[in-house]
Structures are given as C-alpha cells and as structure tokens.
Amino acid sequence: MKKLTGWSERAKAIKILTLFEKDKKLREHLEKETSGVDPQDRAFIREITAGTVRYLKLLDFSVERATGKKLKKQCPIVRNALRLIAYQLFFTGVPPYAAVNETVEAVKRLLNRKSAGFVNAVSKKLVGFDYKREVKRIEDYYERISTLYSFETWMVKRWENFYGKEELQPLLEGLNRVAPLFLRVNRIKIDQKELIKVLRERKIEVEPHPFIPDMIRVKGRVLIEELPGYKEGYFYIQDPASYLAAYLLEPKPGELILDVGAAPGGKTTAIASLTKNGAKIVAVDVNPERMNLLKKNAERLGVENLELVVTDISKDEDFIKRYYKSFDRILIDAPCSATGVIRRHPEGKWNKSIELIKHNQKVQCRLIRAAKDLLKEGGKLLFSVCSLEREEGENNLEFALKEGFKTLPFNNLPKELKHQFKDGGLRLFPHKNDTDGFFYTKLTC
CATH class of the missing domain: 3.40.50.150 (Vaccinia Virus protein VP39)
Structure with missing residues (x-):
C-alpha cells in the first residue's frame, strides 16, 4: 500500500489534471502519463484523476467555500493539487494524513517549498469539511443539484425537462457511479459456460448477466490484459x-x-x-x-x-x-x-x-x-x-x-x-x- 499512497503517483495525477484543464480530454493524457507505470499504481492514478474530474464542480465549490481562496487565481498545479486532496478526503478511503501529506510532497517536487506550504495550510481546512451541509445552503434548486452531483447546470435542466423531476436525481447518481466491468463472450472461439469456467478456475469472481446473452460481469479489481482468455480472443470488453x-x-x-x-x-x-x-x-x-x-x-x-x-x-x-x-x-x-x-x-x-x-x-x-x-x-x-x-x-x-x-x-x-x-x-x-x-x-x- 505504500506505493499506492506515494507522492509520485499524485504528481502524475496533478500533471494529468493540469493537461485536462487545457483540452478537456482525459483518456489520452492518462494513457500517455501512465505508460510503463506498475499496473496497480496506474489503477490508483486513474481512480483519483477520473474521480476528481467526475466531481470537479463540487470539489471547486468545496475548496473555495472551505478556504475562502478563489481557485482561478491559483497556478494550475496548486489548483489541481487542492482538487485532488478534496477528492481523496471526500470520496476515497485514503487516510487524511496521506491524502494531504503525499499531495503536498508532490507539489514540492513539481513546484517549490513555498507552494507546498500554501497547499498544506489551505488543505487542512478541507479535513472534516461537510460539503453536503454547505451545498444545501445554495438557494437555486438547479444550481444546488448540479453542484451536489457535479454536472453543468444546463445539462441538469435539460434532463429534468426530458425525464421528469422524479427521475433526475437517480439519473445523476447513476451517471456518477463507476461502471461495472463486463466481458462480451466471443462465440467464434468459446461459449459463455466455458469462459465462466476458465475465469473461475483462475479465482476470478464472475457472474452472467441476468438476462442479456453473452455478457459476463467481473467483480472486484482486475487487470484486463492479464485476464485468462484476453490474448486468445475469448472476449471483448463491452457494456x-x-x-x-x-x-x-x-x-x-x-x-x-x-x-x-x-x-x-x-x-x-x-x-x-x-x-x-x-x-x-x-x-x-x-x-x-x-x-x-x-x-x-x-x-x-x-x-x-x-x-x-x-x-x-x-x-x-x-x-x-x-x-x-x-x-x-x-x-x-x-x-x-x-x-x-x-x-x-x-x-x-x-x-x-x-x-x-x-x-x-x-x-x-x-x-x-x-x-x-x-x-x-x-x-x-x-x-x-x-x-x-x-x-x-x-x-x-x-x-x-x-x-x-x-x-x-x-x-x-x-x-x-x-x-x-x-x-x-x-x-x-x-x-x-x-x-x-x-x-x-x-x-x-
């Protein structure tokens, strides 16, 4: 676990988030910046960067409300370090001391001691910050909902218009959940029962989709390229x-x-x-x-x-x-x-x-x-x-x-x-x- 809570992985995450700010692309930067990185570390970097992007609006609101600092006035590395700390504190099981200290160390390596000290001082106000309570204070309904679930306000208004007020929050919650991993059986080479047997023999927990043929859900964390049958072409990753x-x-x-x-x-x-x-x-x-x-x-x-x-x-x-x-x-x-x-x-x-x-x-x-x-x-x-x-x-x-x-x-x-x-x-x-x-x-x- 030491590697998974290290400064170097967070430094890469900050770099990726800084690149994302410029062009609103994530996958390309993730792939480039994590090429050659240990698979477990790559998965950690992917989780904290994707999570930060997923909750970007809420994180920005929280950092500014908790610290009184305008994020736009900060340099990109400091701004994204604060976002990263807030995400780890609010949405992961990373211990607060690790979330703060290791990210601060990353800022020191990427910038300088002064910037790291600023991030350290500001981020302490995020520990224990109750973002849900603060969001409730937003008067406008659409702004409140779009901040809580971290979506553009115009999107939220459209989807309510399309699908109704009762469906809106469940839809936003569904879009914020990390998607499960499904394999689509390749009938050219194997059938569903055989593939399930191959996977279970390697102690991989799987289950067939309850009603869509050829779909197998993989439970837990796995490295796709290392799944048995991947190189042989037994399956394709597909929703x-x-x-x-x-x-x-x-x-x-x-x-x-x-x-x-x-x-x-x-x-x-x-x-x-x-x-x-x-x-x-x-x-x-x-x-x-x-x-x-x-x-x-x-x-x-x-x-x-x-x-x-x-x-x-x-x-x-x-x-x-x-x-x-x-x-x-x-x-x-x-x-x-x-x-x-x-x-x-x-x-x-x-x-x-x-x-x-x-x-x-x-x-x-x-x-x-x-x-x-x-x-x-x-x-x-x-x-x-x-x-x-x-x-x-x-x-x-x-x-x-x-x-x-x-x-x-x-x-x-x-x-x-x-x-x-x-x-x-x-x-x-x-x-x-x-x-x-x-x-x-x-x-x-």
Missing part, C-alpha cells in the same frame, strides 16, 4: 447496452451487413460473434487511427469475412453506387454527444454543448438518409446512440419516419426491457438498467 445494438440487429449468417461508425470494433466483432463469421461485414468509419484499432481487435478475436473502409457514407457517392440497395442489415452506431457514457468517461461532463448536440444531430440525419440508398428493400436498419439527448434519439426517429422508414419491433428484446420500448424507440439508463445510457430504434423501408 451490455453497447452489445445490445448488435444483438437487436439480429444479424444472420449469409447476410451482407454494414456497420457505420464501426471503430474501434465492439459492435463489428459482436456481429461477427453472433453469426460465427457467417456474415459478410463491411465496417466503415471516418477515423483511420481508430480503424487500425478495429483491425487489431478483429485479428485478436479471429474475425473473418470483414472489409474495412475509411469513409463517410453520407458524402461518398462511389460507396453508395457500389453498394446501392445491397445490404440486408445496417447498424448505425452514430457519432453523438456520448452523454450516456459519462460514468465511463467523466470528462464528458465538461466538454459538451448544445451546439455539439445540434451538430451531431445533423450528422446523424445525413447517415440515416444515406442508409436508405444502401439498404435492400425490406432490409433492416438499427440506429443507436450512447446519448441521453432527445435530439439524438427520439427526434432522429421522427426524421427517419419522414424519410420513409417504418419502425419495427425488437423480436429478441429481453422481457425485462420490454416496458421501456415506446413508440418505436428503446431507451436504457444507468440508474434503471445498470448500463450505459443508450437509445435504439429498428427501421425498414
């Missing part, structure tokens, strides 16, 4: 909601299937798994680097009968001519605001905007329109987004209907989710389903 997009498509062997927005390959490889390489899959994405990830994932999982195309189908006339009215099924997992996956990517709380949502909606509509030229008569289109925004879900369904599509039922929808299928659309939520937030609709023309 049940993401897997459902491929599952609800109901792909069949012998079909020609288009996967749009395919990289890094979760749904492409799920389609291959469901058909045991029996379908021909054309996977398209606009991002060449992410397509390289898809290629690597496909190779690890033993996916065959796959064609990778870097393109935007809404602008590629040659692609549309080549495949005009050819596909039996199309999966559009559209680029979106990704507000449904905030529990996995807490930086998503701070890099969204109404403008981004409206831009994404235009892109999504273009993809739906292009799909009509690519889908066979009587073919099936599954449209999905990992978004909580109506513009990217229900409004796009309305657009598709105006374009001449018709809705279809989900023939294989688990009975536990049937009550959430309404007016041709299905929504899943973190607080209701313990999944990422997703919207799906199944269409034909």
Whole structure:
C-alpha cells in the first residue's frame, strides 16, 4: 500500500489534471502519463484523476467555500493539487494524513517549498469539511443539484425537462457511479459456460448477466490484459447496452451487413460473434487511427469475412453506387454527444454543448438518409446512440419516419426491457438498467 499512497503517483495525477484543464480530454493524457507505470499504481492514478474530474464542480465549490481562496487565481498545479486532496478526503478511503501529506510532497517536487506550504495550510481546512451541509445552503434548486452531483447546470435542466423531476436525481447518481466491468463472450472461439469456467478456475469472481446473452460481469479489481482468455480472443470488453445494438440487429449468417461508425470494433466483432463469421461485414468509419484499432481487435478475436473502409457514407457517392440497395442489415452506431457514457468517461461532463448536440444531430440525419440508398428493400436498419439527448434519439426517429422508414419491433428484446420500448424507440439508463445510457430504434423501408 505504500506505493499506492506515494507522492509520485499524485504528481502524475496533478500533471494529468493540469493537461485536462487545457483540452478537456482525459483518456489520452492518462494513457500517455501512465505508460510503463506498475499496473496497480496506474489503477490508483486513474481512480483519483477520473474521480476528481467526475466531481470537479463540487470539489471547486468545496475548496473555495472551505478556504475562502478563489481557485482561478491559483497556478494550475496548486489548483489541481487542492482538487485532488478534496477528492481523496471526500470520496476515497485514503487516510487524511496521506491524502494531504503525499499531495503536498508532490507539489514540492513539481513546484517549490513555498507552494507546498500554501497547499498544506489551505488543505487542512478541507479535513472534516461537510460539503453536503454547505451545498444545501445554495438557494437555486438547479444550481444546488448540479453542484451536489457535479454536472453543468444546463445539462441538469435539460434532463429534468426530458425525464421528469422524479427521475433526475437517480439519473445523476447513476451517471456518477463507476461502471461495472463486463466481458462480451466471443462465440467464434468459446461459449459463455466455458469462459465462466476458465475465469473461475483462475479465482476470478464472475457472474452472467441476468438476462442479456453473452455478457459476463467481473467483480472486484482486475487487470484486463492479464485476464485468462484476453490474448486468445475469448472476449471483448463491452457494456451490455453497447452489445445490445448488435444483438437487436439480429444479424444472420449469409447476410451482407454494414456497420457505420464501426471503430474501434465492439459492435463489428459482436456481429461477427453472433453469426460465427457467417456474415459478410463491411465496417466503415471516418477515423483511420481508430480503424487500425478495429483491425487489431478483429485479428485478436479471429474475425473473418470483414472489409474495412475509411469513409463517410453520407458524402461518398462511389460507396453508395457500389453498394446501392445491397445490404440486408445496417447498424448505425452514430457519432453523438456520448452523454450516456459519462460514468465511463467523466470528462464528458465538461466538454459538451448544445451546439455539439445540434451538430451531431445533423450528422446523424445525413447517415440515416444515406442508409436508405444502401439498404435492400425490406432490409433492416438499427440506429443507436450512447446519448441521453432527445435530439439524438427520439427526434432522429421522427426524421427517419419522414424519410420513409417504418419502425419495427425488437423480436429478441429481453422481457425485462420490454416496458421501456415506446413508440418505436428503446431507451436504457444507468440508474434503471445498470448500463450505459443508450437509445435504439429498428427501421425498414
């Protein structure tokens, strides 16, 4: 445990948080700054940085309320050190002396003794600070709720408008929970019972999802790359909601299937798994680097009968001519605001905007329109987004209907989710389903 409470890990966390401030990206900085770090230390750094980002608004409020110091006036390293201390004190089991002393030592190494002394003096006021009591004193309801759960106020207002006041706080709580780890069984190489046996033989605690096929939950902390079967391609790390997009498509062997927005390959490889390489899959994405990830994932999982195309189908006339009215099924997992996956990517709380949502909606509509030229008569289109925004879900369904599509039922929808299928659309939520937030609709023309 000495390593896990050391100054060097906190110094890296402060660096990552300082980089995050500049571009609101987290994963890229985490990967770069922790490359080559001991896996357990890397997990600790990831936990405290992601947690700090997750509760950023609340931490800033608490530091300023407890200390009387304006964070904006502090230099980035001091500011993020104070945030890091507050997160450790409020949300982890790290002893207060370690949270403060080791972070202060990190500041001394990164800056100087004077700055470290300032952080030490200020942070002592955070020990024992009752943030819940202080938040209750905020008069405005929306500001109070958005501070307590640490979300942008405009997000909170929108979601209350969409889903109602009773759903709001459970939804925010669900988005703040750290997502569980699920493995999606790769049927090309193994079945669910066999994979569970392999994992349990190595003393890894797992359980099958109660009603979604092929999903296995891993309990406790594990290093993914060291899980038995990872290198062999027995599974893919995937949230049940993401897997459902491929599952609800109901792909069949012998079909020609288009996967749009395919990289890094979760749904492409799920389609291959469901058909045991029996379908021909054309996977398209606009991002060449992410397509390289898809290629690597496909190779690890033993996916065959796959064609990778870097393109935007809404602008590629040659692609549309080549495949005009050819596909039996199309999966559009559209680029979106990704507000449904905030529990996995807490930086998503701070890099969204109404403008981004409206831009994404235009892109999504273009993809739906292009799909009509690519889908066979009587073919099936599954449209999905990992978004909580109506513009990217229900409004796009309305657009598709105006374009001449018709809705279809989900023939294989688990009975536990049937009550959430309404007016041709299905929504899943973190607080209701313990999944990422997703919207799906199944269409034909």
